[in-house]
Amino acid sequence: MKLSPRLQQVADLVDSNQILLDIGSDHAYLPIHLVLNQKITKAIAGEVSEGPLANAIKAVRANDLEQVISCRLGSGFNVFSDEQSEEVNQIGTVTICGMGGELIRSILADGFNKQLLNEQAVLILQPNIGEKTLRQWLMDHSYEIIDEKMIQEVNRFYPIIKAVKRQQPTTYTDLELMYGPLLLKEPNQAVINKYQEDKKHLRSILSQLNHDHPKYQMFEQKINELSEVLNHYESR
Numbered sequence: 001m002k003l004s005p006r007l008q009q010v011a012d013l014v015d016s017n018q019i020l021l022d023i024g025s026d027h028a029y030l031p032i033h034l035v036l037n038q039k040i041t042k043a044i045a046g047e048v049s050e051g052p053l054a055n056a057i058k059a060v061r062a063n064d065l066e067q068v069i070s071c072r073l074g075s076g077f078n079v080f081s082d083e084q085s086e087e088v089n090q091i092g093t094v095t096i097c098g099m100g101g102e103l104i105r106s107i108l109a110d111g112f113n114k115q116l117l118n119e120q121a122v123l124i125l126q127p128n129i130g131e132k133t134l135r136q137w138l139m140d141h142s143y144e145i146i147d148e149k150m151i152q153e154v155n156r157f158y159p160i161i162k163a164v165k166r167q168q169p170t171t172y173t174d175l176e177l178m179y180g181p182l183l184l185k186e187p188n189q190a191v192i193n194k195y196q197e198d199k200k201h202l203r204s205i206l207s208q209l210n211h212d213h214p215k216y217q218m219f220e221q222k223i224n225e226l227s228e229v230l231n232h233y234e235s236r
Ligand code: SAM
Pocket: 007, 023, 024, 025, 026, 046, 047, 048, 049, 052, 074, 075, 076, 096, 097, 098, 099, 103, 107
């Protein structure tokens, strides 16, 4: 099974021999790939919607992996029945990919509040948008970002964040929360392409607004911020 570059990068960040919980596991591509490649031993593929769950069950059956990948209906971390509650602490990696940052944040918050999020588990998160709010949640809950990638698929950009819980909180600046503490230090070409595209897009919006438009200044500030970040990358 060949994954998209985005999911392949997520797969590459998963540590070996873990039990994986993949939340929002349409088609269960990620757990199937990881099990077939013997990187992980077991997985739970969680889905909130019947259709994607049916896709996951079908794909798992087609690969004869029902014994090691359990497909379950439920929102976020709510995929453990009372009899399965001991599994919560066996989960070594949680992946939540292909959703907005706000949604991923609310899934994490719900899991945290209900004590269904095992604090030992590594989080690998791939927000399509809204990564700042997600990094803020991680910082507020003492997670350290230990790896970060940006993947470009044609003209779409996908940040990927790997984080682990620490005893002591890690503090990030506003700029680091926005652009990623590690991506700021070590950008790849996709990062540079993304912010060049964002800047171009905002400039074209700005060119159509009157100076007294309520959002004019906000767009102008954002363009300046992007210019600074791009200058920072170029000066490295
Ligand atoms: N994770 C896969 C990927 O990255 O390719 C599928 C991404 S797909 C765009 C998002 C999936 O998340 C959908 O199948 C949707 O049903 C599921 N989803 C959305 N909210 C969810 C939640 N609260 N709990 C579990 N799954 C959810």
